[in-house]
Amino acid sequence: MSTYTALAKANYKAYTRDVTTMFFTFAFPLIFLVVFGLIFSGQRVTKGGLPYINYTAPGVLSWGVGNAALFGVAFTMMHWRRDDILRLIWRTPTPLSSVLVSRYAIALGVGLVQAVLFTAVALLPSFGLHLSGGWPTGLPVLLLGVTAFMAVGLVVGSLADTPEAVAAIANCVMIPMAFLSGAFYPITLMPHWLQDVSHVLPLRYFNDGLLNAFSGQGGWGDFGINCGGLVVFTVIFGAIATKTFRWSNGR
Amino acid sequence: MLIEDVHKAYGQVRAVDGVSLRVEQGEFFGILGPNGAGKTTLIEMVEGLREPDRGTIAVLGTTPWPRDVALLRRIGVQTQASAFFTRLTAVEHLRTVAELYGLGPDAADRSLAQAGLTEKAGTRVDKLSGGQRQRLAIATALIHRPELIFLDEPTAALDPEVRRTLWDMLRALRGEGRTIIHTTHHLDEAEALCDRVAIMAGGRIVALDSPGNLIRALDAPTRLSVPAGRLSVHKAEAVDGVARAYEEAGEVVMETREPGRALVAVGELTGLDQVRTRTATLEDAYLRLTGSEHTA
Missing domain, CATH: 3.30.70 (Alpha-Beta Plaits)
Incomplete structure (x- = not known):
């Protein structure tokens, strides 16, 4: 048994035994999906354009997955540092990579389960999503999205020393982004300058990538831009995370 | 373990201010002192968690800073804040730690039994009592059978009966030839267990001798x-x-x-x-x- 599987198992048990986190990870985004789905049932964003559900489903999915990856990792890092679990790990011959990779595996697993669950609900007749044949291009987008938001989460988890601080910072990041990136509100309905601004937000690329995958829009060029955008954010926040990581809350 | 003229300051505060001491293999060594005397900082430097500003530290023949994985396998540390994996049971926690050391589940079970916690194996770590948490922390520190053991206030939350049981456990460890460095507020405990004690105050060692000699020197x-x-x-x-x-x-x-x-x-x-x-x-x-x- 490697240190990686040991930590992945410990993480998995801690995750699945936490009802609150499970709720915010799986049920909470689903509420948005149901509410938006019912409000905009049968409507189209522009005349002859895509049905609303084609925006709502990838929007709620990208936001829900990004939110869970960011919050989950940030909370784990903050808790593990505050409760000296990181110190305990430090004292064993465990490399830091095992700590990060095991947490990454959990984040990916959670993202995948969310994707299956939210898509399945959106496909129900009452919501009426029709997946295009190009949906598998959403998988690499999903993977890169989880990675990018986990990198942001690592930074938040290193900056914040209390659960309140994690929640405050993460909410400040995620809630405005939900609207500005087109996740909760179709980007095409926003003013042009806001559409331009949204390109500095990782959720824009994540959401666009999933939107295109669900609806079979956009070519390989768009796919490349969206994946590339997420990689750039991963690199930036990954670099910041390596600078800000701390094993303990020392003086 | 050899410490020579070690200094560590946090801003203006001189947490450890010129400490030198030598602990021999197999010794049961106590570090006493009021809160803020620099005990914890000293131990954190000895285990390699912090770098001294000045001075040298050698533990089992090597320098602990920066993190030395080979050395970490040979030392065990119990801290006051009991750090356990979130939402796991006592035995799950110990098995996770065992795996981090590359050991099998039997190491966890043995350590659990040694700490007298076998009955609590299936209890979640957050549901354990103060004394049980303390014992689980010690079990965590001993799981890989370290040669050098640091115990930080190991009996702080224990009732007298459990405390005595723990004393027996510590004496047995010493009987196996392991070196134990023990910080405590319980002076009777240091008197009963330690071969030598260092008394720290204001970041310095103010006395270092056997408990008997320190008492005799008082001439009270x-x-x-x-x-x-x-x-x-x-x-x-x-x-x-x-x-x-x-x-x-x-x-x-x-x-x-x-x-x-x-x-x-x-x-x-x-x-x-x-x-x-x-x-x-x-x-x-x-x-x-x-x-x-x-x-x-």
């Missing part, structure tokens, strides 16, 4: 006490060999530097029933040396 008087009705303070002061007498908590207390003579004289006056003698303890030495003496 022996106190004899009898129930107050048996002897008046006035009469007590006149007893042969008694230097001073006073009444305290329903007893007449006599201070003497010739306990044999005074005891015989008291015996002739009142009989020896219910006469109690109290000699200086490590606590008296500690209070004097740390400058926090409250009693005359």
Whole structure:
């Protein structure tokens, strides 16, 4: 048994035994999906354009997955540092990579389960999503999205020393982004300058990538831009995370 | 373990200010001192968690800073804040730690049994009592059978009975030839267990010797006490060999530097029933040396 599987198992048990986190990870985004789905049932964003559900489903999915990856990792890092679990790990011959990779595996697993669950609900007749044949291009987008938001989460988890601080910072990041990136509100309905601004937000690329995958829009060029955008954010926040990581809350 | 002229400051605060000491293999060594004396900082530097500003540290022949994985396998650390994996049971926590050391589940089960927690194996770590958490923390520190063991206030939250059980466990570890470095506020514990103790105050070592020698160095008087009705303070002061007498908590207390003579004289006056003698303890030495003496 490697240190990686040991930590992945410990993480998995801690995750699945936490009802609150499970709720915010799986049920909470689903509420948005149901509410938006019912409000905009049968409507189209522009005349002859895509049905609303084609925006709502990838929007709620990208936001829900990004939110869970960011919050989950940030909370784990903050808790593990505050409760000296990181110190305990430090004292064993465990490399830091095992700590990060095991947490990454959990984040990916959670993202995948969310994707299956939210898509399945959106496909129900009452919501009426029709997946295009190009949906598998959403998988690499999903993977890169989880990675990018986990990198942001690592930074938040290193900056914040209390659960309140994690929640405050993460909410400040995620809630405005939900609207500005087109996740909760179709980007095409926003003013042009806001559409331009949204390109500095990782959720824009994540959401666009999933939107295109669900609806079979956009070519390989768009796919490349969206994946590339997420990689750039991963690199930036990954670099910041390596600078800000701390094993303990020392003086 | 060898520490030479180690300094560590946090801003203006000199947490550790020129400490030198040597702990031999197989020794049971105590570090005593009030909160903020620098004990924890010193131990954090010895285990390699912090870098000293100045001075050298050698643990089992190597320098602990930066993180030395080979050295970490040979030392075990129990800290006051019991760090356990979130939402796991006691045995799941220990098995996770065992795996991090590359050990099998049997190591976890053995460590659990050693700490007397086998019955609590399936209890979530957050549901354990203070004493049980303390024992689980010790089990965590001992899981990989380290040669050098650091215990930070290991009996802080334990009731007297469990405390004694733990003492036996610690004595057994020492019997196996392991080196134990132990910080504590319980002076009786240090007196009962430690071969030598260092008393720290203000980031420095103010005394370093065996508990017996520290007490003898105090040259404190022996106190004899009898129930107050048996002897008046006035009469007590006149007893042969008694230097001073006073009444305290329903007893007449006599201070003497010739306990044999005074005891015989008291015996002739009142009989020896219910006469109690109290000699200086490590606590008296500690209070004097740390400058926090409250009693005359």
